[in-house]
Amino acid sequence: MYSRRKFIRHCGGAGCFLIAHGLSAYGNESGPVEARYYQKLDNRKIKCELCPRECVIDDLERGYCGVRENRDGTYYSLVYGLPCSVHADPVEKKPLFHFLPSTRAFSIATVGCNVMCKFCQNWEISQTRPEQIQSYDIPPSMVVKLAQENRCASIAYTYTEPVIFTEYMYDTAELGRKAGVKSVMISNGYINPEPMMDLCGVLDGVKIDLKAYTERFYKELVSGELRPVLDTLVLLRDKKMWTEIVYLVIPGQNDDPGELKSMCNWIAKELGPDTPLHFSRFHPQYRLKNIPATPVSTLKKARQIGLDNGLFFVYIGNVPGDPGESTYCPDCGIILIQRIGYQVVKINLKQGSCPACGRKIAGVW
Amino acid sequence: MSHNHAINRRRFCQSSIIGASLLAGLHNGIYCQNGSFSRVVIATRSDLRFSRFDFFxxxxxxxxxxxxxxxxxxxxxxxxxxxxSQRDVVGLKVNCLAGKGLSTHPFLVEAVIQRLLQAGVEAHKIIVWDRLDRDLERAGYSLYYGRSKSQCYGTNRVGYSGQIVEFGSAGSLVSRIISDLCTAVINLPVLKDHGIVGVSVGMKNFFGAINNPNKYHDNIGDPYVADVNMFPDIRNKTRLTICDALTPQYEGGPPFMPQWTWQMDSLMVAQDMVALDYTGWQIIEQQREFNNLPSLEASGRKPSYIHTAADEKHLLGTDDPAKIFVKKV
Structure with a gap:
């Protein structure tokens, strides 16, 4: 998360630009806009059709996400143009390892989320409501301009859950595309097919947090469902959207080797062996502080399971310096992209192919 | 409301179907003084109004x-x-989401403030509060944040506790008004139907004291409503519940839908919020039946959280009608 002061300092000229345009607290310039993807019901009720939860919401109430409100039978997004977190990150931090490596992604998030992971690392902004956090007033056009001024190749919708600010994300990505700035969605994939298909028209890459491969985990620790997430992944495959998957390995919760094997087989079969899979290290967070950090040995085993079951690009995350952070050619085994943490040390690709054996490497280069 | 649907005290008693024990309490005006039983007093006056929505x-x-x-x-x-005591800082948790018409009436709150002042509580140590300033204003309250009189403001002004409070399925930040500022709380909910969790009476009102109520409406609010009421600041500081049942609403809540309100002209008082919620639920059911609406269970929103609040894990009170003695005066 990023404080206003740090943001201004970091952005430099961008900060001045923001101030000149009235960098301001929540609600001064942007405001509620009518939400997309909902249905009006009797007695001023509405049914949200953005995510599989499909909340039915009475007048004056909000959806599960806390950022979409029924006002007299019309549904509004309360966070359009109002990011609470803004930062220029290495794209590797998302993590996206096969998407314009060593570039920066102008990263934004509004408050809110459509699930409630007990291990959320950004819960202070994801599990809250707009009026509880100070936000900036940055309409889509300004996001694109800031991305350009900060020499960012892409805009990332990240940190919380961009599904819940889909209107803001869509409009920004559409403007970004016209300006030559790509867009990537860093998401839990808990979204209905129609809005996801629409987003595919303006996005250039997606990272999905596949939080486990069991419905039990999703129910108990995420307050969501696995099936719709898998459906989203298949949809992204069908739309030929560049997609990477992150799997946060939590000791005793989703690290069963059999479960990991099943998941890797599913990814290889349904999405293709070129799909990058990142096994990330868990650290105790939020409401899951009683579980220790993931042993590195567990992550190495998980990575090996992925490689043994047909996946070409399996990474280890949140372990800076581990060899599993780098990209290797699946055929000849040479290092193609060497990374330490979020830093790219060396890129050894030739027009998206291995310089040694010529194998084409999947990705957006 | 339709005046054809207005129900007076006599008709209310005549059509009561809320169980033998409850009926006995209503008709006989008795309640048990044994500590193992819970009491709910329903006080009613038929001459409170000088117009449909205005009161003396x-x-x-x-x-x-x-x-x-x-x-x-x-x-x-x-x-x-x-x-x-004079040392107390007393929070009056009102329910203002629905605006005028279905919020805790300001003149009831003013009456409570007067009684607290008479008891020696200093004016500035009385805080009328809900989630947002704007909700309070919309319900007819005048905001005040200072020391020269009783205060009235939303949690948005002081924020939430820094530490997550957890019980069972619920984990939240709690309003600093209840966690840091108040030593005691009077719960002042309204009696109303709720489109998701069935009914909103005493316990549900404390969804207005946490940062993430939107997370807790799944499964008809069960067990979330009960779990939130187990948070220590809520459970330990709430000394009394006075439910505004002057113009309750039996359908279409939580927003104000005047066609589904009726003039009950009552206040409901209890210290056992589970017993109060159970009693309020039965009254709502009775009114629904009177107006040819299906029961909340048939509507798929039986407020099962009330029973959960009474279970061994929570022990927040009783929902056993044989142990609830309702005194109607």
């Missing part, structure tokens, strides 16, 4: 005294002095 405030004050005195079997001043 002095009569509301008297109705409050009647309810309190019958619940505690003491004169009103002694009750308030027993419940609250």
């Amino acid at each position: 405030s002095d009569r509301i004050s008297k109705l409050l005294d009647t309810a309190i005195e019958n619940y505690f079997e003491k004169k009103s001043p002694a009750v308030w002095a027993d419940l609250f």
Whole structure:
């Protein structure tokens, strides 16, 4: 998360630009806009059709996400143009390892989320409501301009859950595309097919947090469902959207080797062996502080399971310096992209192919 | 509301189907003084209004005294002095989401403030509060944040506790008004139907005290409503619940839908919020039946969280009608 002061300092000229345009607290310039993807019901009720939860919401109430409100039978997004977190990150931090490596992604998030992971690392902004956090007033056009001024190749919708600010994300990505700035969605994939298909028209890459491969985990620790997430992944495959998957390995919760094997087989079969899979290290967070950090040995085993079951690009995350952070050619085994943490040390690709054996490497280069 | 659907006290008693024990309480005006039983007092006056939605405030004050005195079997001043000391900072948790028409009436709150002042609580140590300033204003409250009189403001002004509080399925930040500022709380909900969790009475009102109520409406609010009421600041500081049942709503809540309100002209008082919620639920059911609406269970929103609140894990009170004695005065 990023404080206003740090943001201004970091952005430099961008900060001045923001101030000149009235960098301001929540609600001064942007405001509620009518939400997309909902249905009006009797007695001023509405049914949200953005995510599989499909909340039915009475007048004056909000959806599960806390950022979409029924006002007299019309549904509004309360966070359009109002990011609470803004930062220029290495794209590797998302993590996206096969998407314009060593570039920066102008990263934004509004408050809110459509699930409630007990291990959320950004819960202070994801599990809250707009009026509880100070936000900036940055309409889509300004996001694109800031991305350009900060020499960012892409805009990332990240940190919380961009599904819940889909209107803001869509409009920004559409403007970004016209300006030559790509867009990537860093998401839990808990979204209905129609809005996801629409987003595919303006996005250039997606990272999905596949939080486990069991419905039990999703129910108990995420307050969501696995099936719709898998459906989203298949949809992204069908739309030929560049997609990477992150799997946060939590000791005793989703690290069963059999479960990991099943998941890797599913990814290889349904999405293709070129799909990058990142096994990330868990650290105790939020409401899951009683579980220790993931042993590195567990992550190495998980990575090996992925490689043994047909996946070409399996990474280890949140372990800076581990060899599993780098990209290797699946055929000849040479290092193609060497990374330490979020830093790219060396890129050894030739027009998206291995310089040694010529194998084409999947990705957006 | 439709005046054809108005229900007076006599018709209410005649059509009551809320169980033999509850009926006995209603008809006989008795309640048990044994600590293992819970009491709910329903105080009613038929001359409170001078128009459909306007009330004589002095009569509301008297109705409050009647309810309190019958619940505690003491004169009103002694009750308030027993419940609250001069050292207390007393939060009055009102319910204002629905705006005028279906929020805790300001003149009821004013009557409570007067009783607290008479009991020696300093004015600035009385805080009328809900989630947002704008909700309070919309319900007719005048905001005040200072020391020269009783205060009135939303949690948005002071924020939430820094630490997550957890019980069972619920994990939240709690309003600093209840966690840091108040030593005691009077819960002042309204009696109303709720489109998701069935009914909103006492326990549900504390969804307005946490940062993430939107997370807790799944499964008809069960067990979330009960779990939130287990948060120590809520459970330990709430000393009394006075439910505004002047113009309750039996369908279409939580927003105000005047066509589904009725003139009950009552205040409901209890210290056992589970018993109060159970009793309120039965009243809503009775009114629904009277108006040819399906029961909440048939509508898929039976408020099962009330039973959960009474289970061994929570022990917040009783929902056993045989152990709830309702005194109607």
